[in-house]
Amino acid sequence: AKVEGKNQYKAYSSVKDIKTFKAFSIENSLHKAMDMKEFELYYQPKIDIHTNQIIGAEALIRWNHPVWDLVSPKEFISLAEDTGLIIPIGTWVKETACRQNKKWQEEGLKIVPIAVNISAKRFMQKEFVKSIERILKDVQLDPQFLEIEITETSLMENEELAIEVIRQLSELGLKVSLDDFGTGYSALSYLKQFKVDTIKIDSTFIKEIGKNNQDELIVKGIINLIHSLNINVIAEGVETEDQLTFLREHKCNQVQGYLYSRPVKAKEFKELLKKGKID
Numbered sequence: 001a002k003v004e005g006k007n008q009y010k011a012y013s014s015v016k017d018i019k020t021f022k023a024f025s026i027e028n029s030l031h032k033a034m035d036m037k038e039f040e041l042y043y044q045p046k047i048d049i050h051t052n053q054i055i056g057a058e059a060l061i062r063w064n065h066p067v068w069d070l071v072s073p074k075e076f077i078s079l080a081e082d083t084g085l086i087i088p089i090g091t092w093v094k095e096t097a098c099r100q101n102k103k104w105q106e107e108g109l110k111i112v113p114i115a116v117n118i119s120a121k122r123f124m125q126k127e128f129v130k131s132i133e134r135i136l137k138d139v140q141l142d143p144q145f146l147e148i149e150i151t152e153t154s155l156m157e158n159e160e161l162a163i164e165v166i167r168q169l170s171e172l173g174l175k176v177s178l179d180d181f182g183t184g185y186s187a188l189s190y191l192k193q194f195k196v197d198t199i200k201i202d203s204t205f206i207k208e209i210g211k212n213n214q215d216e217l218i219v220k221g222i223i224n225l226i227h228s229l230n231i232n233v234i235a236e237g238v239e240t241e242d243q244l245t246f247l248r249e250h251k252c253n254q255v256q257g258y259l260y261s262r263p264v265k266a267k268e269f270k271e272l273l274k275k276g277k278i279d
């Protein structure tokens with residue numbers, strides 16, 4: 001990895017730990033986590049494959065639990081969805097990402113769009129677009145510097161509504177990305193209707209590059225299809241030079257993954273922004 005970060009990458013707690021902790025009243029812990037400021041955003045750069053320039057970032061939530069070390073967001077986000085706490089947590093994520101980006105801009109850095117992950121439930125709620133508008137206004141951040149990542153599967157729950165929400169977000173000037181592409185069951189013809197800016201090829205396909213010929217064909221096919229629709233494509237979970245070479249050969253222009261950088265703390269991402277690129 002080109003950027004290793006400094007000591008902050010502890011392993012996630014095990015599933016067993018989490019089950020015990022679940023029994024310990026999740027809702028309380030999550031509430032407390034909000035109050036005690038145990039959440040933190042990490043930032044992972046998105047890179048232009050040809051120039052190595054940082055063209056964006058994804059904000060990823062971390063829970064610095066005092067006892068359980070790092071709990072994987074995969075675990076607690078789904079718990080938060082069940083308890084409804086995803087709303088305040090999601091608001092915190094958006095506000096924090098926007099404030100941070102605004103601060104960097106005021107410090108004279110050349111900022112990039114920061115993407116936040118939106119849970120399916122939240123995306124379909126009536127107040128969602130309004131809450132985004134409010135945050136952007138409060139923070140006084142240009143909407144082009146906030147990006148929304150939604151999963152393919154979440155759009156399929158209510159296609160009509162999803163199309164409308166994407167339209168509203170675009171109208172506000174935000175960028176929208178379709179996350180984890182290839183893992184759902186959506187017919188490719190739907191892609192045309194969802195007017196997203198970028199599609200993120202899921203890491204499960206990238207991992208098979210150089211190993212599984214069929215998956216390589218799928219990646220090639222996906223890239224061509226997305227480009228034929230005039231949509232931007234980014235590969236997630238890029239870990240090796242071989243994967244990078246394959247993606248470059250097949251005209252995937254953007255990548256995100258450990259090869260360039262792990263998700264890093266704000267302070268460290270600021271240093272990356274100052275350089276503007278990762279060589």
Ligand code: C2E
Nearest residue numbers: 060061073074077093117118119237238239257258259263
């Ligand atoms: P995701 O949106 O697909 O995020 C990408 C995940 O891949 C992140 O895991 C990231 O750390 C990891 N990753 C990035 N590059 C590499 C790589 O080269 N190799 C490998 N093995 N992994 C890589 P993370 O941070 O553990 O997040 C897991 C999931 O939790 C995310 O998947 C997303 O669905 C969810 N999540 C994280 N933060 C938030 C949030 O603020 N809100 C919501 N709703 N969901 C979040």
Ligand code: CA
Nearest residue numbers: 058117149179
């Ligand atoms: Ca994502």
Ligand code: CA
Nearest residue numbers: 179180200236
């Ligand atoms: Ca993803």
Ligand code: CA
Nearest residue numbers: 179180202203
């Ligand atoms: Ca994923």
